[in-house]
Amino acid sequence: MTELKIGVVGIPGKWSTEAIADALEARTGFRLVIDMAEVTLDLGSGALIYRGQDLCQLDGLVVKKISEIYNYHALDRLEMLRVAEARGVKIFSRPEAMLRLMDRLACTVTLANAQIPMPPTTITEDESAALAAVTAYCSAVFKPLFSTKARGMCVISAEDEDPAAQIAAFKAENPVMYVQAKRELSGQDLGMAFLGGTYLCTYARVKQDATSWNTTILSGGKYEAFEPDAELIELGRRAQAPFGLTFTTVDVALTDAGPIVFEVSAFGGYRGVRDGCGIDAAARVADHVIAGVAT
Structure with a gap:
């Protein structure tokens, strides 16, 4: 046990949020799950308050999910976290890094500028x-x-x-x-997971419903294991590198014309890593975060 106080920004009750909170509590003895809808920023005092707790007094914050649904209001929540970061709280991933990913166009422009292959x-x-x-x-x-x-x-x-x-x-x-x-995906696409910029594993999302045009789990897709070659891993590494995220997944598809990247996730998928690769992503992230806060 350490005496570090590391909170989790996420959706209370959701599996991935609770998984990283559980992993951090097991290692530090401290547990705080933060719903940003209840956070108040007082710029006069520089306090960021959640249920009586000033988040600026914590040692660190892990951002698992900033909002249930992505919209431009979620960007405002990330801006609020920048106050805690400015006051010395270490945040994983950094708010500025996530800001560049929540807007699909910002992500796409960054990938294009890095010469990552994408669909037209x-x-x-x-x-x-x-x-x-x-x-x-x-x-x-x-x-x-x-x-x-x-x-x-x-x-x-x-x-x-x-x-x-x-x-x-x-x-x-x-x-x-x-x-x-629209590109033919042969019924699957890939999630390539990276922790601190280091390759972790790759899982496939495999379409189960022949009538669905996409492979997402929301549309009935299923996670399966996948072993990429070194060239594909390098593509994933180059795609996530400009963003500097703590934990992320790169969405990749294999086409007749070669691999293409759709996007880089601001938060990454713990469940895909668990179900597709058999790796406890929350535990890996917790260890990484604690090491980062302690330094």
């Missing part, structure tokens, strides 16, 4: 430009800038009866349209 992608507010992209791609996935597990995504094809009307409906909810060429 068009970003536009112009419906005619979006329609031209669909025509060029034949079939495209329209993605909200803030979403997880394929929520809010839809596939629009040039052969659909009225793709322009579908685009207009999507834009009504998403003024900035993220349009990505």
Whole structure:
């Protein structure tokens, strides 16, 4: 046991949040799960209060989940955590690193600048430009800038009866349209896990429902083990490197034209590492965090 006080920002009651809280409590004797919806920032005093506890007085914070649903309000929660960081609290991952990932476009631009292979992608507010992209791609996935597990995504094809009307409906909810060429994934994609920038393991998300266009667990996908070669591991390492995250997973697909990266996760998937690789990610992260706080 140590005397370190390390809190967990997450969703109380959710498995992954409780798993890292359990792992930290087993090692330190301290447990605090923090729902950011109940956190108050007083800039005058520099206090960040959750249920009477000033988070700025903790030794560290692990951010497992900042919000149940991704939206631009979640960015404000990360900004609040920057106050604790400025007052000396070590945060895993750093708020600035996560800020660059929650917005899908920020993540994509960073990956493109690092010359990471991705599906052809068009970003536009112009419906005619979006329609031209669909025509060029034949079939495209329209993605909200803030979403997880394929929520809010839809596939629009040039052969659909009225793709322009579908685009207009999507834009009504998403003024900035993220349009990505749909690629054949052969029924699976990969999650490549990294801890402190070091490769941990790879799991596959395998589609179980033939009618679903994606492989997410939310759509019925299943985790399985996967052994990548050295070249694929290096691709994953290069993709996550610009973000400097504590724990993350890189979403990769194997296509006829070679591997492509979809995104890098701000928080990573403990369950995929456990079910697909047989590794206790929460325990690994807890050990890494304690070592980081202690130095």
